[in-house]
Amino acid sequence: MISVVIIGYGNVAKHLIDAFLKADNITVSQVYCRSINKIEHLKKTVATTNSLALLKDADLYIIAVSDDAIAAVSSEIKNKNNLVVHTSGSVSLDSLINTGRKGIFYPLQSFSKDKEVNFNEIPFCLEAENKDDLVLLEKAATAIGKKIYHINSTQRKQLHVAAVFVNNFVNHMYKIGHDVCNDFNVPFDVLHPLIKETAAKIEFLNPTEAQTGPAKRNDKKTIENHLDLLNDTQQKIYKLLTKSIQNG
Amino acid sequence: MISVVIIGYGNVAKHLIDAFLKADNITVSQVYCRSINKIEHLKKTVATTNSLALLKDADLYIIAVSDDAIAAVSSEIKNKNNLVVHTSGSVSLDSLINTGRKGIFYPLQSFSKDKEVNFNEIPFCLEAENKDDLVLLEKAATAIGKKIYHINSTQRKQLHVAAVFVNNFVNHMYKIGHDVCNDFNVPFDVLHPLIKETAAKIEFLNPTEAQTGPAKRNDKKTIENHLDLLNDTQQKIYKLLTKSIQNG
Numbered sequence: 461m462i463s464v465v466i467i468g469y470g471n472v473a474k475h476l477i478d479a480f481l482k483a484d485n486i487t488v489s490q491v492y493c494r495s496i497n498k499i500e501h502l503k504k505t506v507a508t509t510n511s512l513a514l515l516k517d518a519d520l521y522i523i524a525v526s527d528d529a530i531a532a533v534s535s536e537i538k539n540k541n542n543l544v545v546h547t548s549g550s551v552s553l554d555s556l557i558n559t560g561r562k563g564i565f566y567p568l569q570s571f572s573k574d575k576e577v578n579f580n581e582i583p584f585c586l587e588a589e590n591k592d593d594l595v596l597l598e599k600a601a602t603a604i605g606k607k608i609y610h611i612n613s614t615q616r617k618q619l620h621v622a623a624v625f626v627n628n629f630v631n632h633m634y635k636i637g638h639d640v641c642n643d644f645n646v647p648f649d650v651l652h653p654l655i656k657e658t659a660a661k662i663e664f665l666n667p668t669e670a671q672t673g674p675a676k677r678n679d680k681k682t683i684e685n686h687l688d689l690l691n692d693t694q695q696k697i698y699k700l701l702t703k704s705i706q707n708g
Numbered sequence: 709m710i711s712v713v714i715i716g717y718g719n720v721a722k723h724l725i726d727a728f729l730k731a732d733n734i735t736v737s738q739v740y741c742r743s744i745n746k747i748e749h750l751k752k753t754v755a756t757t758n759s760l761a762l763l764k765d766a767d768l769y770i771i772a773v774s775d776d777a778i779a780a781v782s783s784e785i786k787n788k789n790n791l792v793v794h795t796s797g798s799v800s801l802d803s804l805i806n807t808g809r810k811g812i813f814y815p816l817q818s819f820s821k822d823k824e825v826n827f828n829e830i831p832f833c834l835e836a837e838n839k840d841d842l843v844l845l846e847k848a849a850t851a852i853g854k855k856i857y858h859i860n861s862t863q864r865k866q867l868h869v870a871a872v873f874v875n876n877f878v879n880h881m882y883k884i885g886h887d888v889c890n891d892f893n894v895p896f897d898v899l900h901p902l903i904k905e906t907a908a909k910i911e912f913l914n915p916t917e918a919q920t921g922p923a924k925r926n927d928k929k930t931i932e933n934h935l936d937l938l939n940d941t942q943q944k945i946y947k948l949l950t951k952s953i954q955n956g
Contacts (some may be wrong), residue, residue: 467945471857472796504765509767522803527927527930550922550930550933557855563866568742568898568899568901568902569901569902569905570905570906570909570917570920572909572913575909580732581901581904582901583898583901585898591831594842607901609895609898611894611898614892615892615893616858616889617937618889618891618892618894618937619894619898619899620934621888621891621934621937621938622796622884622885622888622889622894622896622899623884623885623899623902624921624922624923624934624946625881625882625946626881626882626885626902626903626906626925627902627903627906627920627921628919628920628921628922628924628949628953629881629945629946629949630878630881630882630903630906630907631906631909631910631915631918631919631920632915632919632923632949632952633874633877633878633881633917634873634874634878634910635915635916635919635953636870636873636952637871637873637874638870638914638915639872640866640869640870640873641866641867641870643866644862644863645863645867646859646866646867646870647857647910648864648870649832650816650831650857650859650867650870651816651870651874652868652910652911653816653817653829653830653831653855654816654817654818654871654874654875655874655875655878655907655910656829656907656908657817657818658818658874658875658878658879658907659878659903659904659906659907659908660904660907661818661820661823661879662879662882662900662903663897663900665820666886667879667880667882667883667885667886668883668884668886670820670879671876671879671880671883672818672875672876672879673872673875673876674798674872674876675872675876676876679775682775682798685798685865686868686869686872689865689866689869690869693955695946697877697949697952698872698873698877700878700944700945700948701876701877701945704874704880704884704941704945705883706731707941
């Protein structure tokens, strides 16, 4: 049985608490949130606190707060040699300044408040300073999920940049597509199947092989026609991405 | 029963032939391909030709050739008042210069050679010059699919630009993510669940609501860290898209 304290109550923390409460081999010993009223409803199920000085003893402290707050929060976890991890894709292991052992427990997914999460589908990117701690993190991750990766801090940073492209920037492409449709009263949902298929394809095709379209074909006439329909910012993006596709 | 002649033997044509051959209420009267040897294997099932002068009589001629060839091919369909349609997202109705009636039969999807297609999931964007022809196209589309949209040529052009963003450019974002991972030996498949979720979200969230990440949060430190890890072209794209997200 692994005892876990969850620090924070944002999207990641909430989904982790839900999953850990249902998991065998895991006891959620305590949940910390700065605003105690936000976790009031958890009191029946689990101990709660809004004071880092009052953290209970546990095998694993999971800091799931905003990136900027990780260092400060970790510095308050004193006089304990227990394992402290954070859940961020972009913060290094060194940013943890607790007195004890350190690690990373990064579930690589875009979490939404109201959307249920299937942790079996989510990769856990784990890192620790020693092998025993890595084993502990693996046990915690496999208690709620299936996909376990050992990713060091350098790789995790790289992965996070890649995630910005395949998630944040992809979503922005959807946004532009949405805007372009709206301008001419075209229902955006006509594009849903294409969006789904584009994402599905990448599981069995290399993105270079999967590339199609006027940029790839160097179909200048279509490219010109498209540019005519776009506003300044959209044109800039269209041109830059077309060029980048053509340069491979 | 609707009799159909399919002109062309690219990805779209192949998938349409397969689907129409299985459909009730549709007879595939003939398949045309410039290179007769490519359709040799169809001979057992359906009449074939490599001469546009020898096209059989049919209710519907579907031109599924490359965009550039549509006008020339349509001009060869003479002495027939039957309905001629093309399957392209970016070519206008006027580009059809057959003597008879004209229309559009555009299945909005990215077709791959070896990947099976479920036409029930694919939107058919239909256009015709008169109501009877639109009804005919609806019948042909519902014989193999379910999602029928009436999209005029202006809307279709707009839709095609939007499709470039949500398909071609999204795939290029995957490509950059893939490159960034490769540089540091990070397995790209760690990102598959995120890619899937990003696409799935857009079916129930507006892309503006779905936007997350350092650009949206204006997290300058993370943005700087990310730029340090990218090459020149990647940096340009990162900066431009970050700015565009921030300007809404």
